[in-house]
Amino acid sequence: MINLTAVYVLWRREMKRYFRAKSRILGSLAVPFFFLAFLGLGFSRMAVPGVTKDVQYIKYLVPGIIGMSLLFQSIFAGLSVLWDREFGFLKEIMVAPVSRVSIVLGRIAGGMTAALIQGLLVMIVSLFVGFRIRGVPELLLGLVFMVLISTSFIGLGLLFASRMKDMQGYSIIMNFVVFPLFFLSGALYPLENLPAWLRVLSRLDPLTYGVDGLRGSLLGISSLGIPLNLLVMSAISALMVFLGAWSFERSESA
């Protein structure tokens, strides 16, 4: 059922495309960098409730910005089906004698690798603004959360992509799904500061657990606890991958 060669070929294509679009890599690093620089430095002298004195705000911000990069990159990877549809290449993929599951897995593998590279690049950039890696186990745990975040949102992207026929809904998704997911996730500030009703909403946002998990592993501060984060993220990522694959399979491709 799962054709490993097909998964590999699709992954390799994503990688080639990713590394060939050098300006896109640079561009996608610019936004996280500006967030870190301007927000991090701009708020550096302000006391943010919930952020302790020995952890500077800019460091507090780093896992949030990594989470943000992963979110954008992953949704984009899921939606890239739409680009393939637009440029006709989707048909070439769909007439190939491989199971649809392999196609979905190949896409997820490619998108996830690109998102991980992106996340690591942001981490490297943040080394210049004072962020420090605590140790190898913490880094690995952080990578686990990065994988879970990216698979969840690639799945979500695929789900949207199979419901849409062209790029017209793209900005709606960006404005009404991606940005709220980002702002509700506590990537920029501790959720304890939000009014109660917003805190409920933020608890429904998968990225909340992802960002808190990243913060827990990379900085050692977590408000929800790493086990809960890991549990919720694993469940959500499995569910999203399943839903994305399922709806991609059902969509008519021609």
Place this chain on the structure above:
Amino acid sequence: MDDIRVEQLTKKFGDFTAVDRLSFAVPSGELFGLLGPNGAGKTTTINMLATLLKPTSGSAEVAGFDVTAKRDDVRRSIGIVFQEPALDSQLTGRENLEFHAMMYGMGREDRRKRIDEVLGLVELTEKARVQVQNYSGGMKRRLEIARGLIHHPKVLFLDEPTLGLDAQTRRHIWDYIKKLNRDKGVTIILTTHYMEEADFLCGRVAIMDHGTFAALDTPEKLKDVLGGDVVSLEVEGNIGALEAEFRTLDWIKKAKLHEGIFSLTMERGDRRIPELVSVAQKAGVAVNSVNLRKPSLEDVFLYFTGKTIREHEASQADRNRAMMMVHRPRRGR
């Protein structure tokens, strides 16, 4: 053996019936053409045969496999060149072929050899390492034809293979298609709305209109339906006597006189010209000029559908515009 067998195949998009109870068969090794205006249902038919669209009803077999029950077997047996380019423009020509070959499960050695072979066939060996975004339209089309052939398909679908290409490139691609069919014995299903393309390439042509076949036969037989060739004779002298003489010849199917020019319809007009001239001379009429015109598929199309293909295109555009106002635009491909 039949490579394509279609029974009562139907595809509906909402209320619109794109393909309406189509039945036909294509024997192995044939070059079969679907001729019709845009919106006639050609591409929808191809997409169903290529497993990209599910038929609403009816059945179809490609290379002996049912298109709904045995999709992967069908996919393995066919190659397809889509109407619009389906290449990854950020990959090189070779990488596009490599992608395809691996998706079709070819081994490394086999792959390398075969890719070299098909690149040579379409004369793109030199350009193999160039990103596809730098290819011309004709080069892209050739690359796609090469790609469609890599995995040795039994059946090759070509959806408007020369649409939007210049005359020279078109001629070039026709030669490839002919060569493929003749030398490799690949069964080819081709859609087109160019009359001369269908005429030049196809063994049999189906004239498609509003989702059904208006006619299906060899281009020659289709043209014969019109009664054969038209011979025009420009004459001077005792025209009345000549007209009487013509009426006695039973192989002249129709004779029309207009401003001193006879238009005579007959089969094999090229062989009848000497006889016509001698008949005229005996009647004491001087022949100033002779013109032989073979009926074109355009005439055939007009005969079967009551419109020229261009008139069809115009009315189709109107119909589409009307549909857009009522419904949301949808992609019917």
